Amino acid sequence: xxxxxxxxxxxxxxxxxxxxxxxxxxxxxxxxxxxxxxxxxxxxxxxxxxxxxxxxxxxxxxxxxxxxxxxxxxxxxxxxxxxxxxxxxxxxxxxxxxxxxxxxxxxxxxxxxxxxxxxxxxxxxxxxxxxxxxxxxxxxxxxxxxxxxxxxxxxxxxxxxxxxxxxxxxxxxxxxxxxxxxxxxxxxxxxxxxxxxxxxxxxxxxxxxxxxxxxxxxxxxxxxxxxxxxxxxxxxxxxxxxxxxxxxxxxxxxxxxxxxxxxxxxxxxxxxxx
Amino acid sequence: xxxxxxxxxxxxxxxxxxxxxxxxxxxxxxxxxxxxxxxxxxxxxxxxxxxxxxxxxxxxxxxxxxxxxxxxxxxxxxxxxxxxxxxxxxxxxxxxxxxxxxxxxxxxxxxxxxxxxxxxxxxxxxxxxxxxxxxxxxxxxxxxxxxxxxxxxxxxxxxxxxxxxxxxxxxxxxxxxxxxxxxxxxxxxxxxxxxxxxxxxxxxxxxxxxxxxxxxxxxxxxxxxxxxxxxxxxxxxxxxxxxxxxxxxxxxxxxxxxxxxxxxxxxxxxxxxx
Amino acid sequence: xxxxxxxxxxxxxxxxxxxxxxxxxxxxxxxxxxxxxxxxxxxxxxxxxxxxxxxxxxxxxxxxxxxxxxxxxxxxxxxxxxxxxxxxxxxxxxxxxxxxxxxxxxxxxxxxxxxxxxxxxxxxxxxxxxxxxxxxxxxxxxxxxxxxxxxxxxxxxxxxxxxxxxxxxxxxxxxxxxxxxxxxxxxxxxxxxxxxxxxxxxxxxxxxxxxxxxxxxxxxxxxxxxxxxxxxxxxxxxxxxxxxxxxxxxxxxxxxxxxxxxxxxxxxxxxxxx
Numbered sequence: 001x002x003x004x005x006x007x008x009x010x011x012x013x014x015x016x017x018x019x020x021x022x023x024x025x026x027x028x029x030x031x032x033x034x035x036x037x038x039x040x041x042x043x044x045x046x047x048x049x050x051x052x053x054x055x056x057x058x059x060x061x062x063x064x065x066x067x068x069x070x071x072x073x074x075x076x077x078x079x080x081x082x083x084x085x086x087x088x089x090x091x092x093x094x095x096x097x098x099x100x101x102x103x104x105x106x107x108x109x110x111x112x113x114x115x116x117x118x119x120x121x122x123x124x125x126x127x128x129x130x131x132x133x134x135x136x137x138x139x140x141x142x143x144x145x146x147x148x149x150x151x152x153x154x155x156x157x158x159x160x161x162x163x164x165x166x167x168x169x170x171x172x173x174x175x176x177x178x179x180x181x182x183x184x185x186x187x188x189x190x191x192x193x194x195x196x197x198x199x200x201x202x203x204x205x206x207x208x209x210x211x212x213x214x215x216x217x218x219x220x221x222x223x224x225x226x227x228x229x230x231x232x233x234x235x236x237x238x239x240x241x242x243x244x245x246x247x248x249x250x251x252x253x254x255x256x257x258x259x260x261x262x263x264x265x266x267x268x269x270x271x272x273x274x
Numbered sequence: 275x276x277x278x279x280x281x282x283x284x285x286x287x288x289x290x291x292x293x294x295x296x297x298x299x300x301x302x303x304x305x306x307x308x309x310x311x312x313x314x315x316x317x318x319x320x321x322x323x324x325x326x327x328x329x330x331x332x333x334x335x336x337x338x339x340x341x342x343x344x345x346x347x348x349x350x351x352x353x354x355x356x357x358x359x360x361x362x363x364x365x366x367x368x369x370x371x372x373x374x375x376x377x378x379x380x381x382x383x384x385x386x387x388x389x390x391x392x393x394x395x396x397x398x399x400x401x402x403x404x405x406x407x408x409x410x411x412x413x414x415x416x417x418x419x420x421x422x423x424x425x426x427x428x429x430x431x432x433x434x435x436x437x438x439x440x441x442x443x444x445x446x447x448x449x450x451x452x453x454x455x456x457x458x459x460x461x462x463x464x465x466x467x468x469x470x471x472x473x474x475x476x477x478x479x480x481x482x483x484x485x486x487x488x489x490x491x492x493x494x495x496x497x498x499x500x501x502x503x504x505x506x507x508x509x510x511x512x513x514x515x516x517x518x519x520x521x522x523x524x525x526x527x528x529x530x531x532x533x534x535x536x537x538x539x540x541x542x543x544x545x546x547x548x
Numbered sequence: 549x550x551x552x553x554x555x556x557x558x559x560x561x562x563x564x565x566x567x568x569x570x571x572x573x574x575x576x577x578x579x580x581x582x583x584x585x586x587x588x589x590x591x592x593x594x595x596x597x598x599x600x601x602x603x604x605x606x607x608x609x610x611x612x613x614x615x616x617x618x619x620x621x622x623x624x625x626x627x628x629x630x631x632x633x634x635x636x637x638x639x640x641x642x643x644x645x646x647x648x649x650x651x652x653x654x655x656x657x658x659x660x661x662x663x664x665x666x667x668x669x670x671x672x673x674x675x676x677x678x679x680x681x682x683x684x685x686x687x688x689x690x691x692x693x694x695x696x697x698x699x700x701x702x703x704x705x706x707x708x709x710x711x712x713x714x715x716x717x718x719x720x721x722x723x724x725x726x727x728x729x730x731x732x733x734x735x736x737x738x739x740x741x742x743x744x745x746x747x748x749x750x751x752x753x754x755x756x757x758x759x760x761x762x763x764x765x766x767x768x769x770x771x772x773x774x775x776x777x778x779x780x781x782x783x784x785x786x787x788x789x790x791x792x793x794x795x796x797x798x799x800x801x802x803x804x805x806x807x808x809x810x811x812x813x814x815x816x817x818x819x820x821x822x
Contacts, residue, residue, distance in 0.1 A: 016422035041397065044404050045381045046416050047470075052393055054422075055462050063454070083632035084357035085394045087401075107593045118799040119600055120633045123589065127635075130592050142594045148564035148602075177811050177820075178788045180611070185800055188603050196595075212801065216491035217764035221801040240452045251392040252459055253486065253495040263451050272451075290696035315671065318678050319655050320690045321744075326667055328696075329736050337728070358631035359668045361675075490765035514726045525666040526733055527760065527769040537725050547725050 019050065022058025029061055029068060030095040037091055056248035065241040072096040073203060074210040076109055078246040080125035081117045081211035088249070089125055093132040103133055103140035108198035112207045115189040117215060143198045152183065155191025162194065162201070162228045170224070205229035209242050213258045214250045222261045227269075236266050293324065296332025303335060303342060304369040311365055330522035339515040346370040347477060348484040350383055352520040354399035355391045355485035362523070363399060367406040377407055377414035382472035386481045389463040391489060417472045426457065429465025436468065436475070436502045444498070479503035483516050487532045488524045496535045501543075510540050510547040567598065570606025577609055577616060578643040585639055604796035613789040620644040621751060622758040624657055626794040628673035629665045629759035636797070637673055641680040651681055651688035656746035660755045663737040665763060691746045700731065703739025710742065710749070710776045718772070753777035757790050761806045762798045770809045775817075784814050 026034050042049040061071055075092050079085040096106055106129050110122040133139060159167045174182035194204065208225045212218040229239050239262055243255050266272055300308050316323040335345055349366050353359040370380055380403050384396040407413060433441045448456035468478065482499045486492040503513050513536055517529050540546055574582050590597040609619055623640050627633040644654055654677050658670040681687060707715045722730035742752065756773045760766040777787050787810055791803050814820055 016420070018422055041400065044407075044414060044416075045385065045400055046418050048381075048385050048388070048396065048400065051385075051388065051462070051466060055458070055466075056393060059458060059462075079394060082357070082392075082394065083630070084398065087398065088394045107596075111593065111596050111599075114596070114599065114799070116799045116801060118630075118795070118797045119604060120627060120630065120636045120797055122596065124632065124635065126589065126592055126596065133592075140592060142592075144594050146564070148566055174807065177814070178792065178807055181788075181792055181795070181800075181803065181807065184603070184607060184792075184795065188599070188607075189800065192599060192603075215764065215799075215801065216489070217805065218801040220805065240455075244452065244455055244458075247392070247455070247458065249392045249394055251388070251390045251489075252455075252463065253390060253489065253492040255455065257491065257494065259448065259452055259455065266451070290694070292696055315674065318681075318688060318690075319659065319674055320692050322655075322659050322662070322670065322674065325659075325662065325736070325740060329732070329740075330667060333732060333736075353668060356631070356666075356668065358672065361672065362668045490763070514729075518726065518729055518732075521666070521729070521732065523666045523668055525662070525664045525763075526729075526737065527664060527763065527766045529729065531765065531768065533722065533726055533729065540725070 016054075018054045018058040020058075021062055022053035022056075025057040025061045026053055029057065029072065029099065030091055031098055033094055034091055052248070060245060060248055063241065063244065065237055066245065069096070069099045069101050070203075070206060070242075071245045072099050072101065073105070073109060074206055074242050074245045075249055076106065076125075077113060077207040077210040078214040078249045080110060080113055080121055081214040082250060083121055083124070085249075086124070086128050089128045090132060093129055094136075097132070097136060097138070103129075103138050104143060104198045105203070107140045108143065108196060109203075109207050111193060111196065112199060112204050113211050115185070115193055116208060116211050116218075116221070143196055145192070145196070151187040151191035153191075154195060155186040155189070158190040158194045159186060162190070162231060163224060164227075164231065167224060167228075201232035202229075202234050205232050205234060206238075206242055209239065209258075210246050213243060213246055213254050216254050216257075219257065219261050222258055223265060226262050226265045230265070230269065230271070236262075236271050290328075292328045292332040294332075295336055296327035296330075299331040299335045300327055303331065303346065303373065304365055305372055307368055308365055326522075334519060334522055337515065337518065339511055340519065343370070343373045343375050344477075344480060344516075345519045346373050346375065347379070347383060348480055348516050348519045349523055350380065350399075351387060351481040351484040352488040352523045354384060354387055354395055355488040356524060357395055357398070359523075360398070360402050363402045364406060367403055368410075371406070371410060371412070377403075377412050378417060378472045379477070381414045382417065382470060383477075383481050385467060385470065386473060386478050387485055389459075389467055390482060390485050390492075390495070417470055419466070419470070425461040425465035427465075428469060429460040429463070432464040432468045433460055436464070436505060437498060438501075438505065441498060441502075475506035476503075476508050479506050479508060480516055483513065483532075484520050487517060487520055487528050490528050490531075493531065493535050496532055497539060500536050500539045504539070504543065504545070510536075510545050514547045564602075566602045566606035568606075569610055570601035570604075573605040573609045574601055577605065577620065577647065578639055579646055581642055582639055600796075608793060608796055611789065611792065613785055614793065617644070617647045617649050618751075618754060618790075619793045620647050620649065621653070621657060622754055622790050622793045623797055624654065624673075625661065625755040625758040626762040626797045628658060628661055628669055629762040630798060631669055631672065633797075634672070634676050637676045638680060641677055642684075645680070645684060645686070651677075651686050652691060652746045653751070655688045656691065656744060657751075657755050659741060659744065660747060660752050661759055663733070663741055664756060664759050664766075664769070691744055693740070693744070699735040699739035701739075702743060703734040703737070706738040706742045707734060710738070710779060711772060712775075712779065715772060715776075749780035750777075750782050753780050753782060754786075754790055757787065757806075758794050761791060761794055761802050764802050764805075767805065767809050770806055771813060774806075774810050774813045778813070778817065778819070784810075784819050 038049045072095050079089050110125050113122045171182040171185050205228050212222050243258050247255050312323045346369050353363050384399050387396045445456040445459050479502050486496050517532050521529050586597045620643050627637050658673050661670045719730040719733050753776055760770045774787055791806050795803050
């Protein structure tokens with residue numbers, strides 16, 4: 001069913017500013033692999049391929065405020081947290097490598113995901129990482145820790161450093177009902193995972209905010225981790241950019257709900273994204 | 275473990291009214307493919323196969339209020355939005371073709387999904403559409419647009435047409451925090467996707483309500499899009515039917531939460547589903 | 549990237565108390581299959597494998613309050629409800645068999661899932677069950693019912709038995725808007741599924757609470773089914789243990805949200821988890 005009244009010459013379309021910008025960005029980000037995926041898609045649904053190019057790459061990836069590597073990290077986090085996205089992860093993990101993210105950063109992104117989305121999502125994505133690295137002849141030099149003492153102590157310090165004393169209060173308020181659950185958050189999330197060096201604190205919060213947005217039904221945790229994102233030095237505008245970056249991967253509803261949380265956090269702090 | 279005190283003669287069971295009705299509806303909707311899938315399932319879990327036949331087909335698909343093609347469209351939307359349902363999508367896309375939905379309508383259903391569930395869910399489902407169409411020797415004549423000017427203007431008009439001025443107000447209230455996010459909703463969702471002709475406005479809202487229900491944690495968006503469903507001419511009773519239709523695919527909790535939203539919308543408008 | 553200042557001798561790590569305990573528990577629960585999966589993972593992300601062993605098995609599976617078979621049932625429910633976890637389900641269904649759960653209990657766990665997560669999640673998991681049983685030379689003796697009369701009557705009685713009169717009131721409050729939806733809950737959920745004998749009422753509630761937690765956006769249903777869990781004889785402490793058990797599979801946010809619901813239910817009943 002074609003609609004002549006709405007159809008411009010394809011050549012014209014291909015040269016629209018957004019399309020040109022999107023196609024250049026697609027090539028910059030994902031190379032020939034991304035272009036080939038779009039060509040395949042265009043056989044069945046040409047406008048869907050055009051929307052990927054124009055909207056995801058021409059509008060979103062082309063925005064200022066985050067580097068392309070940061071955008072790719074948010075994308076990988078959102079795809080991994082969401083599940084059933086192995087095809088897209090293959091494209092975007094390759095893109096991440098193209099943009100200079102190290103194998104260690106990619107593995108670490110998935111380790112950061114564990115406390116928020118559970119092991120299965122991380123393990124599924126690790127399988128894709130393994131394939132992508134193998135195909136490119138890359139290996140990840142693992143960051144290995146073995147220290148198993150004082151996890152609560154160092155976790156509590158990290159939690160206060162990231163979230164403020166308020167964070168520890170929240171965890172300890174579980175003490176009447178499920179004290180070990182609070183303890184696991186301190187020990188595992190902050191005593192193990194947040195101690196690691198392969199991502200910067202800003203990268204960790206970027207990954208966390210993107211993943212929580214992809215999961216949905218995480219407003220209380222978004223509140224904490226958007227606050228933590230500001231604490232580690234991401235600006236309100238960058239937090240908004242992380243949320244905009246994941247729109248093409250999770251849709252508008254999850255992002256609109258997250259924006260509502262971000263607005264509350266910014267207002268409480270008397271700060272603003274503009 | 276069989277429970278003789280509860281087991282009637284299978285012949286009797288096979289002839290229960292719901293079972294007979296369900297089996298006839300299963301054959302009408304999904305043909306031999308659906309029957310074969312149920313026979314395979316019955317080897318491991320015969321009552322689970324019986325529940326599919328009795329509940330999904332005998333109770334739900336047999337209901338009045340929506341055509342079978344509308345029911346199948348809601349099913350395809352809910353399965354696609356949910357993810358990890360390629361097996362079920364194969365059955366239901368075939369059923370959709372059996373019921374007279376065109377390849378163009380199926381592709382367009384997935385394009386409609388993008389703003390709400392993101393590209394990955396749509397792209398995964400497009401892959402299944404491609405296989406189903408190829409196996410049946412069908413092709414989708416693509417609806418192709420190229421016009422890239424005045425997207426905001428035409429999107430804003432469409433948004434007001436679908437949601438009323440209130441919809442535009444909501445989007446523009448993002449202006450202080452994430453103005454481009456509001457702009458993308460107007461331009462992409464309403465300026466690109468909602469302009470397309472391969473689905474009617476009622477089909478679009480049916481698909482959207484089904485998909486939002488499958489996603490979960492979308493109450494504010496359900497409120498908007500249930501309202502829009504009424505605006506484009508679906509009746510309150512039809513909205514309720516869309517929600518009942520997706521119960522077998524997403525479970526009761528998502529639907530009960532959506533019913534709560536629908537009730538609020540109907541009450542605000544002084545309308546009713548009965 | 550290795551961090552010498554943080555790295556103890558691997559031999560020491562391997563002998564940390566949590567690691568030793570976790571490894572023993574991993575072997576007890578999932579046998580050589582689980583150990584092999586962890587060895588494969590350790591090639592790419594050794595600390596991620598260590599976290600599975602230390603946190604999931606050393607901390608969580610080693611807890612008192614639920615039997616290992618109960619923990620495995622909660623895990624299978626959470627993985628199945630979540631979707632895109634076939635790899636993990638293979639490991640945990642094998643573990644469930646190792647721990648003495650019968651093929652009938654595993655099939656029934658997935659039948660219990662249907663009203664809450666829909667047929668697709670149950671059917672996908674049944675496919676994995678079928679493979680696991682076939683590989684082990686096991687078959688499930690199906691529990692087969694055929695009785696199709698008085699489903700509302702017997703469902704309403706079961707609903708009152710499980711949830712109290714309040715449960716029936718909630719369902720019947722749908723009468724003004726979607727009376728058949730309420731009827732399906734009574735007939736299908738309580739008249740069909742809850743009548744079955746292959747799981748005990750406590751197992752059903754354990755499965756339901758785990759699945760609702762994995763799904764997310766189910767707070768009203770968690771409220772009902774945590775209450776029902778207490779009604780059928782699970783203790784508040786056991787409910788908390790079910791929630792802690794699924795942390796490794798669904799992450800902390802879903803569980804923290806569920807703990808909030810559990811706290812409300814316990815307070816309303818003047819009971820406590822400690």
